[in-house]
Amino acid sequence: MKKYTYTQKKDTRSGFGAGLAELGRTNPNVVALCADLIGSLKMNEFIKENPERFFQVGIAEANMMGIAAGLTIGW
């Protein structure tokens, strides 16, 4: 079994948000889509830094996945 080292207490969603923000800084091709969960998923930092690369889709996950597929065609 993999051993994990204790760093500090942090919820996974904050880790996700921080990771997404870091990706946004290091890769200009990264976009983010969200189905009405900006706060829950801690996406604010990414949005603040890359407003044009963020897509608020509303509560419509199927549509969100289709839009994500379409976005991959343009790069």
Place this chain on the structure above:
Amino acid sequence: MEELQKLTIQVRRDILRMVHKVNSGHPGGSLGCTEFLVVLYKILMDRKLTFEMNGFNEDLFFLSNGHISPVFYSVLARVGYFDVDELNTFRLLNSRLQGHPTTHEGLPGVRIASGSLGQGLSVAIGAAEAKKLNNDNNLIYSLHGDGELQEGQNWEAIMYASAKKIDNIIATVDLNGKQIDGATDDVLPMGSIKNKFESFGWLVVEIENGNNIQDITSGMQKAKSLTKNKKPVCVLLKTMMGNGVDFMMHTHAWHGKAPNDEQLESALAQNPETLGDY
């Protein structure tokens, strides 16, 4: 115009021969959309002659009702994306021309898999967003069946497109009033599709004779003139399923059924060879 008529007839022959050979496929909707796809690829789209998946700086087309792959493949081949002889491999094992379009096989001209209905508009909108991100002024075209609008995801996408001012898209609905089990009005009546799109904030253009090359061209040019104006554009294309083959018209029976030898002969006699069979 005469050249386009010739191409249209040849595409009809391709469709009929493809589905006959493997006794499988969807001739009805394919024949109904033949003129539309010919006009789209020969007149309307500002496209590159060789296929590049990323689609930078060219108009893109997404087929959402993937079961009409015979007309899609024939037109793609006839405008030069791949050799027409490959139409011989339609629906065969290991062919790039699967019954419903896929991307893994790498067929030039195909950018999304489709066939599972109701997903194409979302993808087309995503590609439209990508064009905006890339400051690419070209347009996105998409085609959908009318029965396909029964899929709920369409309405998520339709809502999104107007809310987000996706104004670089022209989504066309093939309004033939038929789906595989019968008339759309019998299976699940949808009321006024025009009113629905308009109330969702779209601009709607109606093409009364969606099997007439001139009507399609002028209607689509009108649709094009409405783009880049902060609203998505929908075209309601009234077509005849099975168009060009007398016994396939005025019925839903040929939605997904291949003609037998005798029926093929009769259908081909109604559409004499113009540009050479594959």
